Amino acid sequence: MNIGILGMPLSGKTTLFNLLTSQQKEIESFSSRKVQNIGVVKVADDRITALSSIFQPKKTTYADIEIIDIPGISTDMPDKTKQEVFNQLQNVDALLLVVRVFNDSMVPGSTDPLYQIEGLVYEILLRDLEIIGHRITRLSEAKRKITHQEEIEKQILERCQQHLSSDKLLITQALSEEELKLLSGFGFFSIKPIIVVLNLGEGNVENNKFPNQEKFNQFIQDHQMASISICGKLEMEINELSEDERKIFLHDLGFEKTGIERLSHILYEHLGLISFFTIGKDEVKAWTIHRGTTALKAAGKIHSDIERGFIRAEVVRFSDFIQGKSMQKVKEKGLFRVEGKEYLIQDGDIINFRFNI
Ligand SMILES: Nc1nc2c(ncn2[C@@H]2O[C@H](COP(=O)(O)OP(=O)(O)OP(=O)(O)O)[C@@H](O)[C@H]2O)c(=O)[nH]1
Ligand SMILES: [Mg+2]
Incomplete structure (x- = not known):
């Protein structure tokens, strides 16, 4: 951009x-x-x-x-x-x-x-x-x-x-x-x-x-x-x-x-832009995409391999995560979701892409 x-x-x-x-x-x-x-x-x-x-x-x-x-x-x-x-x-x-x-x-x-x-x-x-x-x-x-x-x-x-x-x-x-x-x-x-x-x-x-x-x-x-x-x-x-x-x-x-x-x-x-986040011990990172971007295309933004070998997206809303501050708590509350290729990314989604190449 x-x-x-x-x-x-x-x-x-x-x-x-x-x-x-x-x-x-x-x-x-x-x-x-x-x-x-x-x-x-x-x-x-x-x-x-x-x-x-x-x-x-x-x-x-x-x-x-x-x-x-x-x-x-x-x-x-x-x-x-x-x-x-x-x-x-x-x-x-x-x-x-x-x-x-x-x-x-x-x-x-x-x-x-x-x-x-x-x-x-x-x-x-x-x-x-x-x-x-x-x-x-x-x-x-x-x-x-x-x-x-x-x-x-x-x-x-x-x-x-x-x-x-x-x-x-x-x-x-x-x-x-x-x-x-x-x-x-x-x-x-x-x-x-x-x-x-x-x-x-x-x-x-x-x-x-x-x-x-x-x-x-x-x-x-x-x-x-x-x-x-x-x-x-x-x-x-x-x-x-x-x-x-x-x-x-x-x-x-x-x-x-x-x-x-x-x-x-x-x-x-x-400009109709939103952010999604990837998290981890190595890096916490914001990614900018257009509103209406699918999980598959968002994956490609990170790496073309992830798009090619896309299996699923594991998604947690930032607002849900920040309440308990741990994935465990999010899972207990049933707020951890698994989404497919066509899922439309929402502003503030924390995403872990599963892929296989
Ligand atoms: N009083 C005041 N002066 C300002 C403000 N913003 C910029 N200036 C002054 O206006 C002059 C021009 O600022 P620049 O940022 O260089 O303007 P520019 O549009 O880049 O200028 P060019 O590239 O030459 O076209 C400078 O002397 C600045 O200090 C402001 O908010 N208040
Ligand atoms: Mg100038």
Whole structure:
């Protein structure tokens, strides 16, 4: 799973990247450094922490997500530059759009989230229209008769073109499994799930108010995006605190979790992701899968041999396990289950796969 960060210049993208990945990439107020940062986010999960303290394994592995941070994009940039910037995100599974609310006279740029999000979505639509335009032209101008399959492709692309031309993201278009498969090779941007991160100023944190809020929320809803407010600067300060100080600080602000913790929660929710766990003396580990994944496919995520030689999945719910803290107690209560290949994994399942090769 990997995610790309997109936003206008100086909106706080690298600040967010650093927070998510615990890195210290350079943040400069006035020079957009044209570099790409790549890092890995460890997804905070209290359940893994709890399992780890019970099993005391040699290794504890939280779920992780790769993050790519790229230079800012603005509508007045030359088209070629915008294309280059976008191309860096061609292969990501989802987009985090950072919009800036914080006001800082030392940092130039828009502080109107609606203006920024409209601009970014416009650019995304434009990129996809370009990709579609090229392909349709090629098919239309082919010096041979196009195949039946290509004819079908052209019709789908023309439908998508119409959809995009009316300012709608492809993710909001009704597409069949087959059509989605056909489109998957094009690397469309607007087919990726989008989460908008509002980078609030320190003054906006407690009331969570910002300009054009109602219109902004409507825009988010219309385009089937998710949004979350955080404050980059504050999160950086929170990062410096000890565990105890952090709790008090957050409590005073009226929060239970840090912005980064809330963000990973929303990511999972919006992307339809869930976690299952494997446990043992060697390793306690979280695995990320899409909701609706079968036991067989989940097994393959661990190792193709386990999928190939799948016999059964032994499943215990985390919430059942944590009450007695031992498999023995779970079994006594009859909460230990044996499931087959087609079982749909639930969030928080602790699984032991039995296999034979
Ligand atoms: N006051 C305030 N300043 C912030 C906040 N987040 C970021 N900044 C400042 O805004 C400037 C730009 O932050 P970056 O994280 O580098 O922004 P960016 O979007 O990566 O910028 P480019 O990559 O150059 O487009 C820096 O000076 C940050 O310190 C915030 O929440 N509050
Ligand atoms: Mg940056």
